[in-house]
Amino acid sequence: MHLADPGAAPVGGAALDQVIGLTVGAGVVTLVLLFIAWQHRTHRIEWFQRLGDLAGRLLGTTAWAALALVFITVTLVTADLGFMWDVSLHAGRGRDDGPLANPAHYFILVGLFFLFIAGMAAVVFPRDAAKPSRSAVRITSSWFAPVSGIYLAGCGLYALIGFPLDDVWHRLFGQDVTLWGPTHLMLIGGAGLSTLGIILLLRENEVSANEGAGTAPTWLRWLIVSTAFGAGIIGLSVFQNEFEYGVAQFRMSFQPMLIAISAAIPLVAARLFVGPGAAFFAACFFLGVRGVISFIVTDVFGQAHYVFSLYLGSAILIELLGATSLRRKPLWFGAVGGFLIGTVGMAIEAVWTRLVFPFPWAKDMWAEGLAMTLPVAVGCGVCGALFALGLQGRLPSKRVSVVAVVLTLLAISASTANGLYATVPDNGKATVSLQQVGMPGKPEVIAKVRLEPANLIDANPTWVQILAWQGGGEGVISDRLHRTGPNTWESTKPMPVYGNWKTLLRLQDGRMMAAVPIFLPADEALNAPELPASASFTRDIVPEISILQRERNLDVPTWTWGVANLVVLICSLLVIAGLCVTTARISRGVAEADARDDRLEMSLT
Amino acid sequence: MRFADHHAAVLAIPAVLPALVVVGVVVMIAVRDRREQRRKAEDAEDSE
Numbered sequence: 001m002h003l004a005d006p007g008a009a010p011v012g013g014a015a016l017d018q019v020i021g022l023t024v025g026a027g028v029v030t031l032v033l034l035f036i037a038w039q040h041r042t043h044r045i046e047w048f049q050r051l052g053d054l055a056g057r058l059l060g061t062t063a064w065a066a067l068a069l070v071f072i073t074v075t076l077v078t079a080d081l082g083f084m085w086d087v088s089l090h091a092g093r094g095r096d097d098g099p100l101a102n103p104a105h106y107f108i109l110v111g112l113f114f115l116f117i118a119g120m121a122a123v124v125f126p127r128d129a130a131k132p133s134r135s136a137v138r139i140t141s142s143w144f145a146p147v148s149g150i151y152l153a154g155c156g157l158y159a160l161i162g163f164p165l166d167d168v169w170h171r172l173f174g175q176d177v178t179l180w181g182p183t184h185l186m187l188i189g190g191a192g193l194s195t196l197g198i199i200l201l202l203r204e205n206e207v208s209a210n211e212g213a214g215t216a217p218t219w220l221r222w223l224i225v226s227t228a229f230g231a232g233i234i235g236l237s238v239f240q241n242e243f244e245y246g247v248a249q250f251r252m253s254f255q256p257m258l259i260a261i262s263a264a265i266p267l268v269a270a271r272l273f274v275g276p277g278a279a280f281f282a283a284c285f286f287l288g289v290r291g292v293i294s295f296i297v298t299d300v301f302g303q304a305h306y307v308f309s310l311y312l313g314s315a316i317l318i319e320l321l322g323a324t325s326l327r328r329k330p331l332w333f334g335a336v337g338g339f340l341i342g343t344v345g346m347a348i349e350a351v352w353t354r355l356v357f358p359f360p361w362a363k364d365m366w367a368e369g370l371a372m373t374l375p376v377a378v379g380c381g382v383c384g385a386l387f388a389l390g391l392q393g394r395l396p397s398k399r400v401s402v403v404a405v406v407l408t409l410l411a412i413s414a415s416t417a418n419g420l421y422a423t424v425p426d427n428g429k430a431t432v433s434l435q436q437v438g439m440p441g442k443p444e445v446i447a448k449v450r451l452e453p454a455n456l457i458d459a460n461p462t463w464v465q466i467l468a469w470q471g472g473g474e475g476v477i478s479d480r481l482h483r484t485g486p487n488t489w490e491s492t493k494p495m496p497v498y499g500n501w502k503t504l505l506r507l508q509d510g511r512m513m514a515a516v517p518i519f520l521p522a523d524e525a526l527n528a529p530e531l532p533a534s535a536s537f538t539r540d541i542v543p544e545i546s547i548l549q550r551e552r553n554l555d556v557p558t559w560t561w562g563v564a565n566l567v568v569l570i571c572s573l574l575v576i577a578g579l580c581v582t583t584a585r586i587s588r589g590v591a592e593a594d595a596r597d598d599r600l601e602m603s604l605t
Numbered sequence: 606m607r608f609a610d611h612h613a614a615v616l617a618i619p620a621v622l623p624a625l626v627v628v629g630v631v632v633m634i635a636v637r638d639r640r641e642q643r644r645k646a647e648d649a650e651d652s653e
Contacts, residue, residue: 022619023618023619023622025619026619026620026622026623027619027622027623029623030623030626030627033627034626034627034630109619109620112620113620113623113624116624116627120627120631123631139631139634139635139638140634140635140638140639141638141642143634143638153628156624157624157625157628160620160621160624161621163620163621164621
């Protein structure tokens, strides 16, 4: 494994031989897969059919669903591990010295490619004009593809398109070392939203399996579907990553809103669709998988440490609510469940952040956090209920469903817009005196800080911290400063100011979010000189982005930023629309199958 | 313009191109089938 000195790393990257190797490899894999698909569909081979049948017998599903399930499990484990490893590497070391110089990128790339292949496996498998399910989509007169397979392949494609768009993005705006770059959101969002596709695939399979092939035993079905909902929590929680490392470049009021989204949709849907215990099991599955991956990334690979949210409180709330008669009114159940998650559930998460997170939720963001979270939580709870109703073939009228989804998206957009609105104080200055400790050649400093104007920070700021990151290895160190007076603070531990470390004072109080650089290394690729950590200095308080994302090119006209965001937004809305359409189509299939079963029963009695 | 400047585009070649090829093949098959069926339907109308 080779990781170059990040200070010398070019802002782009170069590893031509690796890319050629990987391209040839992927090209051969694609040709082989296309060849197998063609031979299978024209009856030149039978082993692919037998393989599917075998997987189906083992999992208790139809052959096409079993193949996709096996692929997608491998995919998500690979991609999630690669993703967490990648974020750890970037937090610890900064940008890469090449596209494949970072070993984690292989995992992400292979994972996302196989997500696409998983969907395509379900699409190409059914042959001889056999309809894989009632919801199948006609491709030709003799080829019907399961709609959930098409959705999964679409998620894979959406994520993969993030790569070339990411390049255009970096060329326009410079490299943004943040998880929340819009194209980065596509990469992780595609994989995240595919987890709901697994649940749709399982259900679509059942509707076809009911009409012929055998179904899985009840306990196995419960386990598989509850696990899929747990994967749903993992998939929807990917956006919280920066908070988990304590390097959030956004206002903290975002965090409860994001947790509420990833809790409300899967937990409400799991309880309504699968039954008692499923929401709790899903939360436990989330904790187990994230725990194991955290162990691998931090303890085995030795990269930056991170923590994750609890979800158990929210899961128990939903289980308790499930014991009441409200569960017979699913939409109300979703709304009340979302409300409970947004209030009590988030209070439990607040305690959890105090116990394990680098930065607990400060009093200062409680009210705003609640205002941003509550409408989103209620909306997502209703959407979770709609998802469960869709799986049961009982979706309410199209108008009700569309209005609920659109209102939820609007609530999320409004909260996001509010969260992104941050201010930088005019004429703010920080006077810092540094006491040098640490070894010669590796200086570390203890800081005393005075902020001007004196009333800049109120009694309960979100944070006043010193962060040092991208210094190599486990390179994220943060220190919540100890307040010594109305506008003075001091360090509680030494912070590094040498090598490639980027060390800065960070302030967040209400809407104000700003920073003061303490030490920044020289960066030849960016033509930036070193900013030394002098014994004492007074520096202006500046926007964080100018320090945390030095690579960013901030001189582009605003309209390009708007257009670029619009392109990503359209792609993302298409995926969400795809999810809704797929759910509705499967719902109709389930309803038809149920009606047919009822008619059969009637004719028998 | 350096090769090194196109970090993600380079990463995209091995993954996105094959995926687009596969999608292209499926769409082509679907379009060809529909066109053929339309032609058959027209032929049937003509012969009537």
